[in-house]
Amino acid sequence: MDFSISEEQSMLSDSIAKFIENDYDFETRQKIAAGDLGYSADLWATYAELGWTAVLFEEKDGGLDGGPIELMLMMQQFGKGLLVEPFLANIVLAGGALRRSPDSELRSKWLAKIIDGSLQASLAFTEPQARFAVNDITTTAESAGDSYKLDGVKSFVLNGGIADLLVIPARTAGGQSDEDGITLFAVPADSVGVSRRSYKTVDAQQAAEISLKGVVVNQENVLGKVGDGLAILQATIDEATFAVCAEAVGIIRTMHDKTVEYTKNRLQFGVPIGSFQALQHRMVETLIACEQSQSLLYWSAMINAGNDSAARKSVSALKYQIGTAGVHVAKEAVQLHGGMGVTWELDIAHYFKRLTAISILFGDADFHLDRHVQFSKQSVA
């Protein structure tokens, strides 16, 4: 057992911290978020130059062979800096599904462009009725010779409005919630029959509602085996869940630190409000929540390499922690900032909104506690 990180890992983390310090202060972030695109294309090129877009991919695909520890370190920093660039949607979700495809031609066709920053991609992981069940899919893919015809509606497609490539799970067989019969398709976003309504989200991300009407997709663009898509989809979502939890740990640590600092400087009744015991004990509680979340994150990162049911169970444990203790830290930070905590002007409000989004993404605390229970039952049976 070892909690230390390697020199390379620490350099990766430091490079992001330095980037935030030099090029990504809160004002810059706000300007970028308010722009039409919702992120900075120039800075995305910097992400690629610095190698961050390559970390998660295998060397044979032009990547750097990073694993959960690297992903954790990066996401924690992204959380601290409240970065809005679509790393999650493009690299972890769409890139994650593509890199898990056994088809090397398909991988080399798309991954090189994702890694060099020239291509934006999305994974359409949910539908209007599905809530958090990734296997709840009504979009159909009808076989027609050497191609498929896709029909259906995808909701909340992160990065979906500007993506060049959409990874679409659709049913080639089975009922709405069946685990078998799901197939993943790589669909160029400008294909005939794709229509998108894009919007921004409360946490300064961008997403789209996408409707597919008779979209023809060549069978070369099937990721993995026909009907076997759920394994890739689920593994990708689990990794993304882990990723946003790491981001959340970066966020709540920052919120906690800023709150302690604020209460040392904010004077009321002639003294710093941090001198009041009622507030001190609340900040000790948020410190504990941060430490406990950090601990679960490390634990999950260390057993995640297996990607077996124990690893997936750990992701649910972590997501539940973020959805409860993490949300608690965020609420306390706003409360202790008083009126300032609910202004658009202050960064605390925007950390709060991102943490709120994360608490919902890929399943809220209730969902993941139930999933944890489910895994427990399976391991007993």
Add this chain to the structure above:
Amino acid sequence: MNVDFSAEELQFQEQVRAFFAAKFPQDIKQKCDGGIALTREDYVRWQKILFKQGWAAINWPTEYGGTGWTVIQKYIFANEMAQANAPDIIPFGMKMVAPVIYTYGTAAQRDRFLPDILASNAWWCQGYSEPGSGSDLASLKMKATRTVDHYVVSGTKTWTTLAHMADWIFCLVRTSSDVARRQQGISFLLVDMNTPGVTVKPIITIEGEREVNEVHFEDVKVPLENLVGEEGKGWTYGKVLLQHERTNIAGVARSKYRLQQIGKRAATSVNDAQPLINDQNFARRLSALEIELRALEYTELRTLAAVAVGKAPGPESSILKVRGTELQQAIDEFEVTLAGYFALPYVPKQYALEFPESERIGHLADTRSSLIYFNNRKASIYGGSNEIQKNIVSKHVLGL
């Protein structure tokens, strides 16, 4: 970063597991499993077995007979001990006073006291709290007046756990009131419980048992050589001790064992009824506790890893105390939930090996659950109440 044990660590785990399987006395195990209180003789017999194995003093330096184990070895040992449901070593001698003696004591004190603590020949208790000094420990009044060859000690210590079994008590006493800060007038004194003038009175706690006491001192003569370190420095020594106490206080391994047992018991059905684990509310509560416990386990491991590279267990150990005791109490409550009505029978005499099984009311684990729940409300109060711990973290970690 990695979570795996090395080959040597796995081998050590096997060795420890085999030891508990072979050497932990069956009759004592039976008592532990049934929630039957152990006698002093039970404790001593078991601790002497650990001593013989060289495993009594987990945290001591090897020169005094400690194990010299790594953080991971200690973690493995604690887990195996909990899995065997073997009792913890009574902490007052081994874990509390010994580190003060080998850190601040004289060579003569080390030679005199450490071997008997190590071999469980001497039983210690802790004299900190007083009737008027609980959370505000520095206000303590028990007076030790220096004469030519001894101190004369008068006053009262309270909440003294197992004082009725103890041979020795280590005390914080006031040796001077003429100081700038009241902490400066406090000294660390070792007192033989058999000295004339020492009397022990029981305090019966909420569940109806005798665990703690009031200890009265009336003109008790204590030899000068029983002062540890310098006069007036007792507060500093005592604080070091409390930080050790707090890292031991989280009780992660034992909480883990208890949750496993709850899971197992909840999965069995009574009279063909649905097992309780099929109730989603119950199952969710179990999962939530497992998650919180896992987090605490890794928080403790992170703290221990920091200690292993030379950092003293600092105020962070307060976090372990707060969350560790909160979790223990949550598990206490959960056991009561599991027991249902059978948490309510109060039949003290059935907690004895010789009590006939045919006359028993309910399962011992069920009827015992409420008594444990009542008794363990103490956990968030002792060792510096959780509110005091938060004051410590606030001041020393957050800088407020």
